[in-house]
Amino acid sequence: MAMQTVKVNVGKGYDVIIENGILSDCGKIVKKVTGKGRAAIITDSNVSRLYLQTVLTSLKKENIESESFVFDAGEQSKNISTLSDILEFLAEKQFVRSDTVIALGGGVTGDMAGFAAAIYLRGIKFIQIPTTLLAAVDSSVGGKTAIDLSAGKNLAGAFKQPEAVICDPEVFSTLPEKEFANGMAETIKYGVLFSDELFYSFNDKTTPSSLCEMIKKCVSFKARTVENDEFDNGERKLLNLGHTIGHAIEKCSNFTVSHGYAVAAGMAMIARASESLGTAEKGTAENIEKMLIKHSLPTDFDYTAEELTNAALSDKKRSGDKITLVLPTNIGKCILKDEPIQMLGKYIELGKGK
Numbered sequence: 001m002a003m004q005t006v007k008v009n010v011g012k013g014y015d016v017i018i019e020n021g022i023l024s025d026c027g028k029i030v031k032k033v034t035g036k037g038r039a040a041i042i043t044d045s046n047v048s049r050l051y052l053q054t055v056l057t058s059l060k061k062e063n064i065e066s067e068s069f070v071f072d073a074g075e076q077s078k079n080i081s082t083l084s085d086i087l088e089f090l091a092e093k094q095f096v097r098s099d100t101v102i103a104l105g106g107g108v109t110g111d112m113a114g115f116a117a118a119i120y121l122r123g124i125k126f127i128q129i130p131t132t133l134l135a136a137v138d139s140s141v142g143g144k145t146a147i148d149l150s151a152g153k154n155l156a157g158a159f160k161q162p163e164a165v166i167c168d169p170e171v172f173s174t175l176p177e178k179e180f181a182n183g184m185a186e187t188i189k190y191g192v193l194f195s196d197e198l199f200y201s202f203n204d205k206t207t208p209s210s211l212c213e214m215i216k217k218c219v220s221f222k223a224r225t226v227e228n229d230e231f232d233n234g235e236r237k238l239l240n241l242g243h244t245i246g247h248a249i250e251k252c253s254n255f256t257v258s259h260g261y262a263v264a265a266g267m268a269m270i271a272r273a274s275e276s277l278g279t280a281e282k283g284t285a286e287n288i289e290k291m292l293i294k295h296s297l298p299t300d301f302d303y304t305a306e307e308l309t310n311a312a313l314s315d316k317k318r319s320g321d322k323i324t325l326v327l328p329t330n331i332g333k334c335i336l337k338d339e340p341i342q343m344l345g346k347y348i349e350l351g352k353g354k
């Protein structure tokens with residue numbers, strides 16, 4: 001299978017390398033992009049059991065000395081106490097500026113290890129090895145890192161671009177179905193935002209090589225969007241498709257509904273509302289719903305329009321009395337629309353469609 005590389009032109013630029021089986025050769029890439037130096041692998045209790053040994057063996061083959069830090073899997077670990085443990089671990093093991101932090105895991109690992117790499121010694125090198133589909137297509141690209149605070153998710157963090165992202169889609173074979181679906185929600189989002197061809201390809205059965213291709217396309221779309229935002233035209237906001245209502249759903253559920261599931265329903269709701277208001281072509285919402293259902297994702301939740309609106313209005317992404325909504329016009333194209341916040345309730349009501 002051919003290797004796929006996507007260049008991300010943010011900061012000094014880096015490659016996202018996607019290839020089946022590349023995990024057992026990751027040491028070569030680590031060596032190439034970081035040169036001499038040691039590696040600190042940060043990973044969670046599930047991923048360490050499955051893939052840590054493969055990574056350690058590959059690093060050893062390249063004569064890269066390494067130490068690993070394992071934390072309890074799950075979002076509840078993404079806090080200041082685990083971050084503190086990681087920083088103490090780096091210091092105790094005497095990592096220096098020329099060494100590298102490697103995040104081996106999903107979004108939780110990438111967010112926390114990236115934040116640690118951003119602040120330890122005022123910043124040391126960082127490499128991402130995403131092991132969830134969600135992390136591969138979304139959180140490992142763009143350079144956002146964070147931890148959760150008691151007051152909310154991702155409230156403290158930093159921008160930290162990696163030296164490289166190494167993605168081996170074969171590791172998704174061990175993902176629980178629910179976690180794969182979670183990543184599919186963000187994947188389907190790229191189809192709705194940027195390409196009807198990509199969108200309808202999600203009807204086909206995935207093969208190992210189609211999975212590589214799919215990730216490559218999503219990463220390219222995200223990279224291009226993130227790069228373009230340097231010119232401040234707000235294009236990056238497009239990536240929030242389904243997220244305003246999605247965050248409200250997460251909040252209403254006290255975060256028992258996972259991010260991808262919430263975004264899926266959020267996307268279906270905003271599509272139904274856009275269609276009602278005439279912004280989206282007829283049939284757009286139904287096509288999105290069908291695709292979500294095909295991938296075992298929800299298109300609605302039982303919260304009332306009022307509950308969702310109240311939750312959405314307390315979102316941190318809101319600035320002033322306006323809100324920027326991402327509205328589909330058809331499959332493959334969405335627009336940004338600034339609306340007075342009072343309109344949000346209307347969209348949510350229309351999105352409920354009942």
Ligand code: ADP
Pocket residue numbers: 044045046047050073074075105106107108109131132134135171172173174175176179182
């Ligand atoms: P996300 O990537 O969805 O933001 P996490 O980093 O918490 O969130 O990953 C979701 C769950 O999947 C965690 O329990 C994690 O340990 C587990 N996980 C991550 N990668 C794999 C994998 N390749 N195989 C099996 N489980 C995995």
Ligand code: ZN
Pocket residue numbers: 138186243259263
């Ligand atoms: Zn998201």
